[in-house]
Amino acid sequence: MKKEITAVFRERFGAEPYLFSAPGRVNLIGEHTDYNEGFVLPASVDKAIHFAIKPNSTGLFRFYAIDLDESFETSIEKIEPSKSHWANYLMGVIAQFVKNGKNIPGFDCAFGGDVPLGAGMSSSAAIEVGMAYALNHIFSFSFSKFELVKFAQMAEHEYAGVKCGIMDQFASMHGKANHVIKLDCRSLEYQYFPLDTTNHLLVLVNTGVKHSLATSEYNKRRQECEHGVALLKKYVPTIHSLRDVSLDLIESHKSEFNPITYNRCSYVIEENIRLEKACKALENADFVEFGNLMYGSHYGLKNKYEVSCTELDQLVELTKSIDGVLGARMMGGGFGGCTINLVKKDSVASFEKTITENYKTPEGKQPQIIKVVIEDGAKGGN
Ligand code: GLA
Numbered sequence: 076m077k078k079e080i081t082a083v084f085r086e087r088f089g090a091e092p093y094l095f096s097a098p099g100r101v102n103l104i105g106e107h108t109d110y111n112e113g114f115v116l117p118a119s120v121d122k123a124i125h126f127a128i129k130p131n132s133t134g135l136f137r138f139y140a141i142d143l144d145e146s147f148e149t150s151i152e153k154i155e156p157s158k159s160h161w162a163n164y165l166m167g168v169i170a171q172f173v174k175n176g177k178n179i180p181g182f183d184c185a186f187g188g189d190v191p192l193g194a195g196m197s198s199s200a201a202i203e204v205g206m207a208y209a210l211n212h213i214f215s216f217s218f219s220k221f222e223l224v225k226f227a228q229m230a231e232h233e234y235a236g237v238k239c240g241i242m243d244q245f246a247s248m249h250g251k252a253n254h255v256i257k258l259d260c261r262s263l264e265y266q267y268f269p270l271d272t273t274n275h276l277l278v279l280v281n282t283g284v285k286h287s288l289a290t291s292e293y294n295k296r297r298q299e300c301e302h303g304v305a306l307l308k309k310y311v312p313t314i315h316s317l318r319d320v321s322l323d324l325i326e327s328h329k330s331e332f333n334p335i336t337y338n339r340c341s342y343v344i345e346e347n348i349r350l351e352k353a354c355k356a357l358e359n360a361d362f363v364e365f366g367n368l369m370y371g372s373h374y375g376l377k378n379k380y381e382v383s384c385t386e387l388d389q390l391v392e393l394t395k396s397i398d399g400v401l402g403a404r405m406m407g408g409g410f411g412g413c414t415i416n417l418v419k420k421d422s423v424a425s426f427e428k429t430i431t432e433n434y435k436t437p438e439g440k441q442p443q444i445i446k447v448v449i450e451d452g453a454k455g456g457n
Contacts, residue, residue, distance in 0.1 A: 084129075096123045101447055104369060105372075108346050109260040113316075115260060116258075117246035119451065124198065126185075127186070128185075132180075135148050135150060140161055147161075151179065164206070164230060171225075195408060227247075236294075246258075280445075282414070284410070286409065303337070322344055365401065382408065386437070400426060423446070
């Protein structure tokens, strides 16, 4: 990829670029908990967006999206959302540097990679984090990794219109090979847990249904959780988010909730409990327990949070008939994208066979199956 992207850059912009990359992510458990100040358990993977970049002296930002064969350019004076969907992720990041007092001179950038788009693997976070990391480096700013993560998240809020939590951008920046990250989305403290892949593998299956988180559903879930918090705050004023709400407390006020809000909120509380149990299971190398918690997460997302879809449910149900599958669930924002499956290593072949024989994407094709390799987070520029 390094060679290819350098060649593309040379040809298009006639210069020697600096190279950077930022990976996509998986999340083992803890879905839709990040914006509720809960816990998540993501990891960065070996699918990444690569950037070739170099300052120019044209007073322009010039971008080339290799995989789409599309370009976008604009004056450095004109930092605003545009009609180009993908350029917004990049311009959104530039805007954060400017807001934080930096001038960004013109530069050229070619980027592309192998994070499947709209598959729940956070291709957009990889683009944002890669851009933030690269600009910090080539213009010798000294923002911390954490500040860059926030820039990337704000780009998504302000230029893509998705009020996402911090998980995706955090994982793309802070990921560590062979480890998952237990992130407390309130304090932002984090801990790495080694993921022993001697006998088990994480395998993704892409439904082939592209989700669009920017559709109102994601932001709507966030609001529904806020409604629940507002209701309970009347009784316990110190409550700031669902993180502060116990199952007992929500149960004791159940009759005051509309059933949808109750379901959304109780799902989030239960998912945080599942995640704590899952971390204990990892420490004890209890993959059976871990897998059961993954199924529990899926049914919560399906029945209570209502962010699954027929294809995701179908893929999860299929795993029930395959020996050696310990857990399966939808991953990411939902409404399409991938399932994540915990599979015994010696059952992976039969897993692939059963899935490909019994599931077809909406276009009638075989689904993409991805064996997860956990790699380091954003890097480059050296
Ligand atoms: C998307 C968002 C994340 C998180 C997940 C659901 O990936 O970007 O912040 O909320 O959905 O867990």
